[in-house]
Amino acid sequence: MIKRYILPPLVLTLICAAVSGLLALAYDATYKDDTGVLTSKLVKACNEASGEGDYEMLLSDGEPVTFDYDEVSSVIVDKTNKECFIELTEDGYSKGGLHFVVGIDHNGKVLGIGFVSCGETPGLGSRTTESEYLENYKKADNAADVNGVDNVTSATYSSKGLKKGIVLALEIFNDHKEEIFS
Numbered sequence: 001m002i003k004r005y006i007l008p009p010l011v012l013t014l015i016c017a018a019v020s021g022l023l024a025l026a027y028d029a030t031y032k033d034d035t036g037v038l039t040s041k042l043v044k045a046c047n048e049a050s051g052e053g054d055y056e057m058l059l060s061d062g063e064p065v066t067f068d069y070d071e072v073s074s075v076i077v078d079k080t081n082k083e084c085f086i087e088l089t090e091d092g093y094s095k096g097g098l099h100f101v102v103g104i105d106h107n108g109k110v111l112g113i114g115f116v117s118c119g120e121t122p123g124l125g126s127r128t129t130e131s132e133y134l135e136n137y138k139k140a141d142n143a144a145d146v147n148g149v150d151n152v153t154s155a156t157y158s159s160k161g162l163k164k165g166i167v168l169a170l171e172i173f174n175d176h177k178e179e180i181f182s
Contacts (some may be wrong), residue, residue, distance in 0.1 A: 036078070041116050042101070046085045047077060048114030049103030053078035055085070058180065067172055071165065073099075075172075082106035084180050086169040087116070092128070092158035094119045100162070102169035106181070110140045110166065125158030127136060158169045 038057055046055050055076050058065040064074035076085040083105055090098045097119035103111035113134045120126045127133065136149040146166045151159035173180065 012065070042074075042076070043099045044089065045087075045114030045116045046078075046103065049085060049101050049112040050081075050083055050114075052168035053083065054080050067176055069168065069172065071168060072172065073178060076101070079181070082181065083111060084173055085114075086167040086172055090161040090165040090171060091157055092120045093125045093155075094121075097125065098128070098158065098161045098165065100165065102166050104169065104173045108141050108170065108173055108177070110146075110170070111139050112138055113162070113166065120155070120158045125152075125155045127152045127155055128158045128162050140166065140170070142170065146170070 024149075038055055043055060046053060057079055058075045058077060059096060066072040066074065071088045071090055073087040075179060077083070078085070078089065085101045085103050087101045088099075089096050092098045099116040099118070101116065103114070105111050115129045118126050118129045120128065133152060140146045140149075146163050149163070149164060163182050
């Protein structure tokens with residue numbers, strides 16, 4: 001009698017709990033903020049890239065400015081310090097596995113990089129998020145400086161994806177500097 005009345009609801013409850021947990025993980029891993037709101041993860045990434053600031057997301061008709069690049073999620077400015085933060089998602093080993101911001105000062109030099117999330121292989125591609133590695137990109141102001149940084153051993157795809165994003169951020173900044181700080 002116990003098997004007949006208690007076991008089926010118990011099994012269904014366990015299945016529902018497992019599926020709910022998987023849905024929550026999938027949502028967190030794939031969520032892309034296009035609301036124009038600075039989330040706590042995004043502010044934390046900007047702080048990692050440059051330190052505390054008074055951040056403001058650039059909006060056009062209520063939508064984040066992306067300058068029509070698929071990889072760009074938003075452009076954030078700190079007008080007090082004349083700094084720009086370009087939020088990007090790039091492919092590493094995982095498709096869309098690198099979600100980060102590149103902080104750029106008013107002279108067009110990289111201030112730092114902060115990660116919103118990293119879906120790369122733990123212990124390999126995820127090593128591109130380590131502060132010791134990211135320090136190599138500070139003060140870069142062109143593609144040659146960025147591409148001159150050595151790749152992380154065993155994380156070539158992740159390193160190349162990060163470099164591609166940094167180069168793109170510098171290009172966007174140089175092409176749209178007047179719009180960004182207007």
